[in-house]
Amino acid sequence: MKIITVDQVSKRYRLSQLGARSIREEVARLVQGGMSREKEEFYALHEISFEVDQGETLGLIGPNGSGKSTILKLLSRIIYPTGGRIVVRGSVASLIEVGAGFHPELTGHENIFLYGSIMGMKKAEVREKFDRIVEFSGLQRFIETPVKRYSSGMYVRLGFAVAAHINPKVLLVDEVLAVGDAAFQAKCQMRIEELRRNGMTIVFVSHDMSAVERLCNRVLFIDRGKIRAEGEPQSVIAEYFSTVVLRREADENAGIANGSNGSGVEIQSVRFLDRDGSIVDAIATGEQMIAQIEYNAYNSIEDPVFELFFYSADDHLHCHYSTALSGDHIPALQGPGVVQIECEEFGLTPGMFKIDALIHRRGTKEAYDWKPRQCLLKVIPGKRVRGMFYSPHRWRLLPSSERPEMGEEEFL
Amino acid sequence: MPLILSDRENERSAKLPGPEAREPVLENTIAWSDSLLAHARELFRHRELLWLVTQREIKVRYKQSVLGVLWAILQPLSLMIVMTVFFSWFARMPSDGIPYPLFVYSALLPWIFFSTSLSFAIPSLITNAHIITKIYFPREIVPLASVLAALLDFLIASAVFFLILAYYRVQLTWNLLFLLPLLAIQIAFTTGVCLLLSAFTVLYRDVRHMLPLLIQIWMFFTPILYPASVVPGRWRVVYFMLNPMAVIIDGYRRAVVQGLPPRLSYIGLAALVSCVLLWLGYKYFKHLEREFADIV
Numbered sequence: 001m002k003i004i005t006v007d008q009v010s011k012r013y014r015l016s017q018l019g020a021r022s023i024r025e026e027v028a029r030l031v032q033g034g035m036s037r038e039k040e041e042f043y044a045l046h047e048i049s050f051e052v053d054q055g056e057t058l059g060l061i062g063p064n065g066s067g068k069s070t071i072l073k074l075l076s077r078i079i080y081p082t083g084g085r086i087v088v089r090g091s092v093a094s095l096i097e098v099g100a101g102f103h104p105e106l107t108g109h110e111n112i113f114l115y116g117s118i119m120g121m122k123k124a125e126v127r128e129k130f131d132r133i134v135e136f137s138g139l140q141r142f143i144e145t146p147v148k149r150y151s152s153g154m155y156v157r158l159g160f161a162v163a164a165h166i167n168p169k170v171l172l173v174d175e176v177l178a179v180g181d182a183a184f185q186a187k188c189q190m191r192i193e194e195l196r197r198n199g200m201t202i203v204f205v206s207h208d209m210s211a212v213e214r215l216c217n218r219v220l221f222i223d224r225g226k227i228r229a230e231g232e233p234q235s236v237i238a239e240y241f242s243t244v245v246l247r248r249e250a251d252e253n254a255g256i257a258n259g260s261n262g263s264g265v266e267i268q269s270v271r272f273l274d275r276d277g278s279i280v281d282a283i284a285t286g287e288q289m290i291a292q293i294e295y296n297a298y299n300s301i302e303d304p305v306f307e308l309f310f311y312s313a314d315d316h317l318h319c320h321y322s323t324a325l326s327g328d329h330i331p332a333l334q335g336p337g338v339v340q341i342e343c344e345e346f347g348l349t350p351g352m353f354k355i356d357a358l359i360h361r362r363g364t365k366e367a368y369d370w371k372p373r374q375c376l377l378k379v380i381p382g383k384r385v386r387g388m389f390y391s392p393h394r395w396r397l398l399p400s401s402e403r404p405e406m407g408e409e410e411f412l
Numbered sequence: 413m414p415l416i417l418s419d420r421e422n423e424r425s426a427k428l429p430g431p432e433a434r435e436p437v438l439e440n441t442i443a444w445s446d447s448l449l450a451h452a453r454e455l456f457r458h459r460e461l462l463w464l465v466t467q468r469e470i471k472v473r474y475k476q477s478v479l480g481v482l483w484a485i486l487q488p489l490s491l492m493i494v495m496t497v498f499f500s501w502f503a504r505m506p507s508d509g510i511p512y513p514l515f516v517y518s519a520l521l522p523w524i525f526f527s528t529s530l531s532f533a534i535p536s537l538i539t540n541a542h543i544i545t546k547i548y549f550p551r552e553i554v555p556l557a558s559v560l561a562a563l564l565d566f567l568i569a570s571a572v573f574f575l576i577l578a579y580y581r582v583q584l585t586w587n588l589l590f591l592l593p594l595l596a597i598q599i600a601f602t603t604g605v606c607l608l609l610s611a612f613t614v615l616y617r618d619v620r621h622m623l624p625l626l627i628q629i630w631m632f633f634t635p636i637l638y639p640a641s642v643v644p645g646r647w648r649v650v651y652f653m654l655n656p657m658a659v660i661i662d663g664y665r666r667a668v669v670q671g672l673p674p675r676l677s678y679i680g681l682a683a684l685v686s687c688v689l690l691w692l693g694y695k696y697f698k699h700l701e702r703e704f705a706d707i708v
Contacts, residue, residue, distance in 0.1 A: 078548050
């Protein structure tokens with residue numbers, strides 16, 4: 001059953017009307033512009049359509065300002081669409097900035113009732129769940145203290161504790177998992193997973209791609225107010241990375257990377273190949289990995305060191321290869337060429353990886369060329385692995401002839 | 413619980429160009445429809461929230477103050493004393509033969525109810541912007557809670573008033589029963605003004621600066637410090653017709669202190685004006701409500 005139907009929905013803002021007006025401005029505008037309509041319009045969303053099924057968890061991803069939060073606000077009735085049709089069959093609760101309904105002068109206790117009621121709970125319901133809410137927040141000692149004396153962490157914990165105990169048909173979650181300490185974050189994620197298993201329909205906005213991939217059945221990639229891609233999480237996240245993240249990070253790093261301005265060598269491309277030598281964009285865990293760095297040296301480059309970095313979606317360095325560390329010597333470069341690295345059994349686990357390539361002079365930190373986020377590599381499930389990485393290995397049962405003598409100390 | 417109501421949105425659709433050629437339809441949402449009855453029902457479903465927000469208003473107002481709710485009594489009482497000293501002893505203001513403290517207090521109490529409502533309710537949407545942009549609930553709850561909180565203050569202060577009445581040995585009559593319709597009319601009028609102006613304030617902040625001045629001027633146009641009888645005869649009709657608050661407050665004074673019924677024809681008119689204003693205010697509020705989160 002379709003719980004949410006969004007049909008051709010647009011949200012338009014007039015740029016000059018974003019703030020409240022004063023009568024003087026209004027009069028001034030009438031005098032100057034007469035009856036002319038303002039032209040500066042901005043579509044936060046442009047004719048978006050999608051549906052969400054009962055029990056589905058839909059992820060919304062996209063760069064900042066793409067319209068993700070606008071969708072949540074429309075679904076939760078905070079704002080009103082400029083056009084289109086929104087049907088939500090059932091009650092909606094939103095975790096958009098939890099604790100927003102708190103009043104600083106009231107105690108935690110009083111705020112639980114106020115906030116619960118704003119979020120649509122009946123008083124009796126709050127009373128019944130009160131102990132569980134307090135326990136979830138871990139704020140038993142401070143529950144009779146005005147929340148203005150709370151730390152920001154305590155504030156959010158109390159807000160989430162209330163919000164996590166509402167029982168709506170549809171739950172809207174906006175980046176709330178990024179709050180509190182690690183333990184509390186884990187608690188929140190567990191709670192959301194529990195609600196999901198109980199069949200609640202969830203719409204989830206996050207920049208944390210690993211959370212999106214883990215929690216969502218389906219993902220929409222929103223960019224500049226439109227749906228760019230829709231479907232199964234892995235492929236949509238890949239699309240998101242290849243269009244937005246790479247574009248942005250390359251821009252951001254353009255200033256840091258010194259490129260080929262005068263250094264004499266330029267990295268032209270990084271590519272991955274399979275066993276047969278054809279170019280691929282995905283490699284399976286535990287399979288052979290061949291990468292080629294194509295360069296062009298305009299001058300003679302002495303003592304070059306080639307390096308390749310594999311960054312995860314959340315920018316952790318997962319793997320790094322360097323000719324300096326492996327002891328491979330690359331002779332002086334002149335003209336165009338290709339350096340190849342081969343790895344018999346590739347150790348990274350499935351996910352999207354962002355690739356940096358670097359050429360620098362041996363023994364210095366001075367880069368000849370650095371191409372941050374040069375390309376993407378998708379690692380797909382291959383050899384079955386649990387844990388952080390795959391490493392080549394084999395098991396066997398030792399024959400008695402190979403068994404070492406058991407020493408006495410073994411029994412001590 | 414899904415609530416599917418058809419709304420009468422399509423009338424305006426022809427004027428809008430581009431992708432918004434069709435008016436938005438939100439099926440589980442009665443909040444965006446134009447039916448006031450549906451809005452009232454939605455408000456009724458949120459009555460617990462209205463009560464909690466009212467409690468919040470009161471608690472917050474008197475938190476961290478030693479005297480707490482006593483302020484609800486002290487404020488009109490001290491004003492009454494000051495006014496008695498200056499206007500009665502020094503300026504010899506006529507008071508239709510009623511002891512001046514009684515005379516002024518009987519009008520001051522409902523007036524403070526009115527002015528407190530206005531000064532809290534009208535900027536309330538702006539002071540609560542952080543909630544309005546984050547959570548959905550019927551927005552009229554915010555100004556209504558301010559009016560309700562002021563009403564509670566009024567009831568507390570009225571209790572003291574009856575002690576003063578006893579002290580002056582005022583004969584209470586059956587006309588006291590007029591208090592109930594008077595209060596109802598005043599609540600309707602106050603709510604109407606508050607809904608209208610609080611929504612208007614979201615669009616034009618000027619109202620906020622105008623408000624203290626407006627309340628002060630309005631006070632002089634209302635028989636609080638002086639009896640309505642000092643208004644020249646030919647002006648009195650206009651005076652009562654244009655200002656329902658004048659009729660209401662005059663009515664309170666007559667019913668409680670003078671033992672007279674209110675001026676019935678004027679009260680009828682005031683009741684009519686109040687109901688129309690309430691209806692208009694609610695309609696206007698609900699119409700603008702769609703934009704609150706965008707511009708507040």
